[in-house]
Structures are given as C-alpha cells and as structure tokens.
Amino acid sequence: MSGLLTSLESAPQPMSELRCDPLLNRWVLIAPARGSRPNDFAAGSRVEQSAPLCPFCEGNEHLTGPEQLARRAEQTSPNGPGWTIRVIPNRYPAVTSEDEFSLFGETSANTTTGWGRHEVIVETPRHLPLSTTHSPDHWNEILQVFQERLRDFRRIPGLQHAFVFKNHGPAAGASFIHPHCQIIALPRVPNAVADEIQAGDLWWRQTGHCPRCELVAAEIQDASRLVTASSEIVAFCPHASRFPYETWLLPRRHSSDFASAPPEVLNDLSSRLPAILVRLEQVIPGVSYNLVLHTAPLHAPALPGFHWRLEILPRLTGMAGFEWGSGWFINQVAPERAAQVLRPRD
C-alpha cells in the first residue's frame, strides 16, 4: 500500500505541516515524507529471516543517518558496528527536523510548520523475529536510553513534549521487522496531554490526591483486573480498556516524569514488561501491539496530579465507523477476563 501511496505522490512536499480543525481542536501532521517509506509487511507475509539491506542491522550503519546516541563497546566508533542499542534519525519523518527552531511558526490560519524530531531507537543489532522478547537486563538498557533521550531533548530549544512508543507488528503500524522503538518530539504539548494534566490537577486540588495514585490503590485492593505487582510497579487491565488485553504499567510511588524514574523502578519495570509481552504472545501468537509512554512535558515541574504510565495496546481490532463518529471504543474482551488470561501462571 505504501508503494501505491508513493506513486501518487509525484511531487512530494519536503516539509511537514501541522494543521488544526479549530472547531474540533483536532490536529494532524501532514507528512508527505512518510509516503515513501518501505514496508517489510507490504506483501502481507511475515519475513523473519535476516535482511541484508535492513538499515537497522549491525554492519549496515552506513544506511542510516548519523547516530544520536548509542550503547556501544569501548573503542568502537560511532556509526560503525559494536553497539547494543542505537538511536538514529527516522529517514521518513513525521516532522521536519531541520536544525532551526525558527522554522516552527504559523504559515497560514490553522497551519504551522510541522517541526520537531523523529528518531528510531534500534533495540538490538540483531534482526530478531517479532515473536522474541528481550531479557529484563536488555529492556533495562532500552528504558535508560529512553530516559537519556528525553533529557537530551530538554536541551534542544523549542521542543516541549516527546512521545516514546513502539509499533510492533503490521496491525500496529510497524513497517520494519527489526525490533525498534520511536520517539517524536514536538514544539507544542498536544491537547490530549494538556487535558489529562489539567483534569489531574483539578482532582488533586479538590481531593489532595493524584487520581492515578488512587486508581493504583483501588486496583491492588480489588485485584480483579490486576496482572502483576511488585514493590515499585503495578500492571493492570484498566476498567475502561479500549482494546482487548490493554494493560497499563505504573509506578506505585507517585511520579509525573519517567525520565527521572530511579533504578529500582526501572529494574521492576524491565522485569515485568517482558513477562507480560511473552504471555501476550503465548495467548495470541503473532500479536501486534503498540507500547505508548505517557510522561510529563519536557519542561514541566513535578506534577502532583499527573502520574506517568506505560501502555500496552494489543491491536486485534481496529477503529471503525462507529468509533470515528462517536469517539467511543468497542472492546469485546472484558478487562477482568483479560487480566485473568494475562496473569502469570504459577
């Protein structure tokens, strides 16, 4: 499908635009550069073997833009082999990533330049099949890279908010098999984030509690939607899950900023996350899912009413006409049932 989209784009525009429907307060990145990206899944079959031309494989570093950050062995050079995790610019970016923040500005009513950063976090030098999951130790390294990159973005003038996410499998929007996450940083805090912060702040001012701290306590108490819990991390299928087997992981102690999560929290998160992903793959072989990190804006102070979380969103069903019209979701698996299925076996 992406080839087809490309062929229609006879004169691709170089720049992304950020457009808004002012009545609906709905925002869109018009990103012609993404039309030309290749797609491992385009043929509809799952290619699991090593790919000599995969730009994410070790030895193919010359196929990517310059690395922005890497975990690599001593005495190895940037943009060559010897790394375990590598952060590179996305070659088909959703945002225009020229250096100059001055590029960001209104070009007409309800249109600004779609400026920002769009990077790929290559999780491993190996072309692993989708069904594999990294070890807790390797996930720990990946989570640390997320933190480091979020802190780096604080120092780039103009960036206000960053999303770290993973599209796993074709139904989740992935176009490459080689395991990778992405990070998109924007010069504006999206309204969905601002609304959640505002609602949480209101709750906190009215009750003296963070609403998600209350939720964590209630889910542990109730236990019917609980998947797993440690001293630092809790995982549950939320009461109003949008997707079958949707699972949220939150720190038990209040924190709005993932980038400042201490080692003991990363340790617990990196041990619990792969266990849930392995269980999900056992239950639904070949499952596609999105991982989405919800954390505070880059320059926000500590927020007493906002609590960071990592969401696992399995993609077994899609949005359809009803969902686009109503903004509501239809989920055919009750979260209580989902939690029962995902809970670790004895």
Place this chain on the structure above:
Amino acid sequence: MSGLLTSLESAPQPMSELRCDPLLNRWVLIAPARGSRPNDFAAGSRVEQSAPLCPFCEGNEHLTGPEQLARRAEQTSPNGPGWTIRVIPNRYPAVTSEDEFSLFGETSANTTTGWGRHEVIVETPRHLPLSTTHSPDHWNEILQVFQERLRDFRRIPGLQHAFVFKNHGPAAGASFIHPHCQIIALPRVPNAVADEIQAGDLWWRQTGHCPRCELVAAEIQDASRLVTASSEIVAFCPHASRFPYETWLLPRRHSSDFASAPPEVLNDLSSRLPAILVRLEQVIPGVSYNLVLHTAPLHAPALPGFHWRLEILPRLTGMAGFEWGSGWFINQVAPERAAQVLRPRD
C-alpha cells in the same frame, strides 16, 4: 483473529457495559457478544463469490433476526425474499438491545448498562463484491432508509443519538463482504458530538454564522481541496484531513439534521457519493474505507451552529503509538493532492 478471541471467551457475558475513564472522559462499550462474530476476511483472502450461508443474501432471511424495516415488492412478506434493502438487528451487537430502557442505568461508579440498538442495513439482496458501487438511484433509496430509521429511533423511549456508518473492507473493520451499513443508537449523546455542537454554538453566537457554512464557502472559493460541487452538495478533502483521501460531503444550505434533508439534497448526495467511491476504487483498487454520518442528536432542535456531514475515511494507514499517545494524526498525503486525484476527470 475473532475465532481466537472467541475461544478465550469461555463464559461470555450477555450484557454490554458502558464504561468511562472519568479523568480522560473516555468511553468504551465492553461488548462480549461481539467476540463471537464470524469474519469473511479472517483467512486473509478476499472471498468475492456468492456465499450460500451469507445471512444478508436474499433467500437466507431465516438466518437473521426479524426485519425492522425493508424496501420490498408488493405482496411479498416480511422476513422472506422480494426486498431491495433490509434492516435487521445486528446478531453480534455492541449494545444490549433488550426492549426495556429501564435496563439503562448505573451499575457501579463509571459503569452503566450498554443499552441501545445496533442494526444492520443490508444494502442489496445480492452478494456483490466489494469493488462494486450502487447506482445513484439505489444510493438514494439507501439514504432514505437512513432517514426513516433515524426518525423511527426518535420514537423509542430513551434513545438520544444514532450513528449511521459503513465499514467497507477488512482494513475498515468490516467482517462481512455482502454490502451493508450499520446503525447504532445510544441513550447518551457522546462527548465528541456534544463538544462539536457546543463549539459550533459558541462560534454562531460570536459571529452569527455556522462555522461549517463558512467553511463550505471558503472551500468553494479556494477550490484547491474541492472534489465536486452541485447546487445542493459540496465535497472536499478537509484542510486537516486525518486520512489520505479523506473526503467530506456537506449540504450547501445550512441544516443540522440529516433525517430532514429534502429530496433535492438526497438526489445530489446520491449522485456525487458513488462517483467519488468509484474514483477512489480506481485510484486504490481494493480500498477499505469507513463512511460516517455526523448528524444532530435525535431530539435536538434545529441547531444554527451544527451542520450535518457525511465523511469518507479511506483506511490506508492505521493509528499507531504516536497517535494513541498524542491524539494527533499523521497523514502522508496532503489534502490538496488528494483532491486533485479524486476530482472527476473531464
């Protein structure tokens, strides 16, 4: 995939629940009954031949629930052959459709019964392949059935809002090939609808104009995103299109209520809609899309700031991690380019 979801549902719950995340004001229908629906597309291949067990085919009326409305030849009986359009209950409903509105009520904090109506509008007695499009005359009949059913729902106590939509093709969430639309009626006006009405009302009170009437005039004037226009209907790719080739059809004269659109508007809509769908199929063979009708709540008075519209939402790309986190969309085809491609050839 749906078979797999079914097998996990060892003890399906009979009732749908409507659940809310109160912090995000996000609503979900937990609908276990939908887990057991069959799927023509499950094998991944497109089955285009006639299906002896298709419940939507003429002659198979005994496979469906009782018809709620039909266009049928004189001297034929309900629930038998002889019809051209037939409205039946959805066998795998998103909402619990027991007769009693008293079923709708709070069952716990942030949970109510998911009561309402979920029906299928079978567009034709024939098992037509997805690539076919009805004639303008037949679309006219289908649009009249939409109107009639919306008016019928006004007389069912407790129903407040109805969505008419079409899921065309597997990427748009369709599970049956036989051409059909759906209608879901709810005892609550979803917040997305209420928000749009409120924003339009504010605009109208501030400016004395309907914002979409202003938009229609501006798009006709500008013409860069215009697909087609008649004396009654205008079609354009909106400035902040969420999807490649997204197209909106609106009446040129202000109206908030599709159910009361006069014959000349239906005539123009039913001539323009199939022409765009045919062009879309030419440009992207096998394209999946959603049609979504946005109209006023069932019991709303004439709304000066709300303007009904029919949206065509081609589904070439999906929601992925960034979209779930930000609430923003990424669209790789600029609407100006999309309109150029969709515009009728000379």
